[in-house]
Amino acid sequence: MKILITGSNGLLGQKLLHKLRLDKNIDLHATSIGDNRVTVKEGYAYHSLDITNKQEVYDLIDKIKPNVILNTAAMTNVDECEIKRDECENLNINSVKYLVSASKDFNSHIIHISTDFIYDGKKGFYSEEDKANPLSFYGLSKLRSEDFLKSTDCKWTIIRTIVVYGVTEKPKKNNIILWAKKSLEEGKEISVVKDQFRAPTFAEDLADACIAAFKKKKYGIFNVSSEEIISIYDIVLRVAKFYNLNTGLIKKISTKDLNQRAVRPYKTGFVLNKAKELLNYSPHSIEESLIEITKQLKKI
Ligand SMILES: NC(=O)c1ccc[n+]([C@@H]2O[C@H](COP(=O)([O-])OP(=O)(O)OC[C@H]3O[C@@H](n4cnc5c(N)ncnc54)[C@H](OP(=O)(O)O)[C@@H]3O)[C@@H](O)[C@H]2O)c1
Incomplete structure (x- = not known):
């Protein structure tokens, strides 16, 4: 089976790369923009690929003829998406169009x-059938990419997820758990929102769901996160308590104090029944993933 990962330098991309590279039945091709930032080079081929470059996408897909494309590359900075809308549209929507048309002849999943x-956050605990109503351009771009995929006759799976965290090599961006841990270890005071509720997702769980989707040939939409819906403030508090760090350094703030460019949903979180049933999805709790994260941090 030939598999192509986009965005393999990113959080989810690196997790997928490590989980798949030693599978003897898989011919793995990792791609990301620029050089490979993953130290281990065995078990896969790396190709530099800018997925907003139509010709590059066509040439590489034509060369590899992948059975599966795991599309993790995206513009993920929500405020940047609000400002650089053309860039966001190119990366989050147009690239999906290129991937679909370039892989048409190979019937890639x-x-x-x-x-x-993609949700407005008024309700929380969303199932796959709940109505989308994005509040930000990032959310809208993702919804449009979903709508495009749904309109095609290719084999597609859409996996929606929430606040992903985990350990990666040479990360370009932070995630809530590692940021909180590092800041508190350094004795820094941090301000954290108390009025946004999420179900944070361990990157390993998300990668497992993606892998299950192609191994089990499951198509359609899956909502994938952790079970528990808690405030961002409580996520950070749990990290502090787990590592026995000074909780006095964590200051509660409101969303309005942040003055962010993009509007965020108040409360999300997912109903996970479909993923559990069809993908055998079994997410870790925050504390379970912190045990794993602690081990992984010792290795890098
Ligand atoms: N992280 C979250 O909290 C979260 C929440 C909900 C949904 N998601 C979605 O989950 C997916 C994976 O997220 P993630 O956290 O793994 O993202 P990430 O860490 O930002 O990884 C995205 C990767 O895409 C690469 N990339 C950027 N522009 C590219 C281009 N033009 N061509 C090819 N590669 C390009 C980036 O390269 P550089 O590293 O060199 O910049 C990065 O390595 C995304 O679709 C995201 O929207 C994420």
Whole structure:
């Protein structure tokens, strides 16, 4: 089976790469923009690929002829998406169009990652059938990419997820758990929102769901997160308590104090029944994933 990962330098991309590279039945092709930032080079081929470059996408897909495309590359900075809308549209929507048309002749199964930000956050605990109503351009771009995939006759799976966290090599961006841990270890005071509720997702769980989707040939939409819906403030508090760090350094703030460019949903979180039933999805709790994260941090 030939598999192509886009965005393999990113959080989810690296997890997928490590989980698949030692599978003897898989011919793995990792791609990301620029050089490979993953130290281990065995078990896969790396190709530099800018997925907004139509010709590059066509040439590489034509060369590899992948059975599966795991599309993790995206513009993920929500405020940046609000400002650089053309860039966001190119990366989050147009690239999906290129991937679909370039892989048409090979009947590739495209697994595409979407977000809880397609919802407006008024209800929380969303199922796959709940109505989307994005509040930000990022959310809208992801919804449009979903709508495009749904309109095609290719084999597609959309996996929506929420606040993904985990350990990666040479990360370009932070995630809530590692940021909180590092800041508190350094004795820094941090301000954290108390009025946004999420079900944070361990990157290993998300990668397992993506892999199950192609191994089990499951198509359609899947909502994938952790079970528990808690405030961002409580996520950070749990990290502090787990590592026995000074909780006095964590200051509660409101969303309005942040003055962010993009509007965020108040409360998301997912109903996981479909993923549990069809993908054998079994997410870790925050504490379970912190045990794993602690081990992984010792290795890098
Ligand atoms: N992280 C979250 O909290 C979260 C929540 C909901 C949904 N999602 C979705 O989950 C997916 C994976 O997220 P993630 O956290 O793994 O993202 P990530 O860490 O930002 O990884 C995305 C990767 O895409 C690469 N990339 C950027 N522009 C590219 C281009 N033009 N061509 C090819 N590669 C490009 C980036 O390269 P550089 O590293 O060099 O910049 C990065 O390595 C995304 O679709 C995201 O929207 C994420």
